[in-house]
Amino acid sequence: MVVESVSQDVARLELEKIPQHVAIIMDGNGRWAQERGLSRQAGHRAGTENIRRVIETFARYEVPVLTLFAFSTENWSRPRGEVNHLIRLIGRYIDRELKALHENGVRFRHLGRLDPLSPALRRRVEDAVELTKNNDRITVNVAFNYGGRQEILDAVRRIVEDGVPPERIDEELFSSYLYTAGLPDGDLVIRTAGEMRLSNFLLWQCYYAEYYVTPVYWPDFGTEEIEQALLAYSQRQRRFGGVVDEEGTRRNHRRGRGPTP
Template sequence: MTRMYNLLSSNKRKEKVSTQPQSVAPEHAHPCRHIAIIMDGNGRWATQRHLPRLAGHKAGVSALRRVLACAADLNVEMLSVYAFSTENWERPRAEVDGLMRLLWETIRSDVEKLHREGVRLRHLGRLYDLSPELQKAVRDSEELTKDNTRICLNVCFNYGGRAELVDAVRQIIAKGYQPDAITEELIASHLYTSNLPDPDLLIRTAGEMRVSNFLLWQCAYSEYYSTPTLWPDFSEEDLRKAIESYYQRKRKFGRVPSASQ
């Protein structure tokens, strides 16, 4: 237990906001306003330290705290994080139950502080599969922070990109739309992310090179960045490197760039 405490405490010390100057986007660059993150590697981080997997998930929450603070300082407007997928229900029951408790505990311990710091919280995913107590906690946190404008944190919990599209199609059919009325704009307006901007940058940690059913529609033209760093070790400097990589790209959105680009 002492070893676990020391490891988690060490991670917490990394949460302090960086004092480095804010990054500045190159002139005429498409600004990096919305970053999506697949927070991978919690289990591997714990296994490497001979700790239970839940210890890795707790360390991952600490990483999210410091990355959120850094993103806000860098004037990122929105952060979307993949916290629990629709496929994660297939994990061992003890781990699933632990993740549910961790979400509840994190909301209870962090929401007031996040509110004071100007963070707006949103839940993306199928809320109805969660316990009534957890549903209420999520809704209450959204209501409390709904007018905050410093940065928006979208927590994708019980989220799946295919499930999102299924839910959108069901809504459209239920409203009686005819086939020739179906457009990309109509579908987008029925997604969980309705009225939210698409991610400019998609970051995946732990060296994996797949999107894992995350924001499939929204990330159609997002810039992809993979790092071997496990999520609990992801630092402010890692975030800066990802954003710097983004600004070295030329975003064409399927078009031929102009001579000025």
């Protein structure tokens, strides 16, 4: 079977071929529901149910960091009922899944701004972060009320507030002011539902990430699709603006420099 072949290929991947940070734009909940004659809310519920399975699969393949794009700063413009439903879902997800995630060694982090959320939901998110902060099987970042441009602006403001001299500002320092401080840059960005857009997601961190787009809607994105993505990633030659020789070895890579003309 094709599925068995893909699984066997992924199982043989060399450790260095496993991405250190996978970021997923979880798209297609509404279309998944529409094709089944269901409400968009039902699609979002199905998408939320899929999160545990996806986390477990990436943990099994020893991917250290997984970032899930759940709600963008632009999503506030959606119908109020849908927005309220999405906000309730994140709270319910924490209530239902936190114990199991903690017991399975998952470290939970939030990316984005918490201030528009209710005090009760903010506390639940903060408590989840605190409870799991020492877990080390896999770090799962949930990007909720997140925007890539907003993240960069927030970092700039904090640098200015801290009075950092201009000559001290470099990529390493700037990265330390981002929501993802202390985590590796993105290696692989996966987008479900076939759209070919960045959607304001991890603009700084994924500047040299490999992109993988699948037509599968997020509620149906499972182990087979994850293995296909990991296999595709393992077959890419990552140049980072440098040169790859005939043996596939990257040369002349200097982190932070643009592509070679």
